[in-house]
Amino acid sequence: MQLDEADRRILRHYLAEPGLDRTDLAERAGVTAATLWRRLERLRAGGVIKAEAAVIDWRALGYTVEVSLRFTLDKTNPRAFDEFIAAAREVPEVVTIETFLGRVDVRLTVIARDMGQYQEIYRRRILTLPHIAELEALMLIATIKDEEGLPI
Template sequence: MQIDDTDRRILRHWLAEPALDRAALADRAGVTPATLWRRLDRLRGAGVIRSETAVIDWRALGYEVEVSLRFTLDKTNPRAFDEFIAAAREVPEVIGIETFLGRVDVRLNVLARDMVHWTGIYRDRILTLPHIAEVEALMLVSTIKESGGLPL
């Protein structure tokens, strides 16, 4: 899909202030509300805008521990990836699953309320996942930059 300068301007303003109501977004982007609606519908239909979601500050809800787990799987079983991912999806505290090419096969992002909760999740749910050959845990200390935006 080809996007033009108006589409880019709409997306740029929306990314900068996602809470703007549509009238204010149209005003900032220099288009009428009707034009804004048409363009947003077209961008959604083309898959440029995948979703509009709430961003929750999990720390504000008491989740103080975030861990990224990197797994190398035992690939002697041809279903290792599928079985591991299916089991990982069942762990409620797993908020992200990503697969890679290279030494690391899968990364899980896990949230826990505190270290006691994390220890229970790790022992009872993570270490029981199938086909683990190696696991490395990286505990998040701080997030320096978090952005889904690129220059438009």
């Protein structure tokens, strides 16, 4: 889908302040409310805007530990990926599951309230996941850049 400058302005303001009401968004983007509505509908229909979602700050809820776990799976079992991912989905503290091509097969992001809780999750829920050949843990120290949008 081709975007013109008005679409880009709408998307920039929409990403910067998703809670704006449509009248303010139209004003900031320099279009009428009717134009904004038509363009948002076209962007949704074209798959550019997939959904509107709440972004939850886990730290504000008391989750102070975030760990990225990188797994290499035992690929001798043809169901290894499916069984591993199905089991990982059942761990409530797993907030992200990503698959890769290369040395790392799967990456999970796990959150915990503190190191004690993380240790418990790791021992009881992570190490019991099926088909793990290798596991590497990376503890998040700081997030330097976390952009939701594109440079449009």
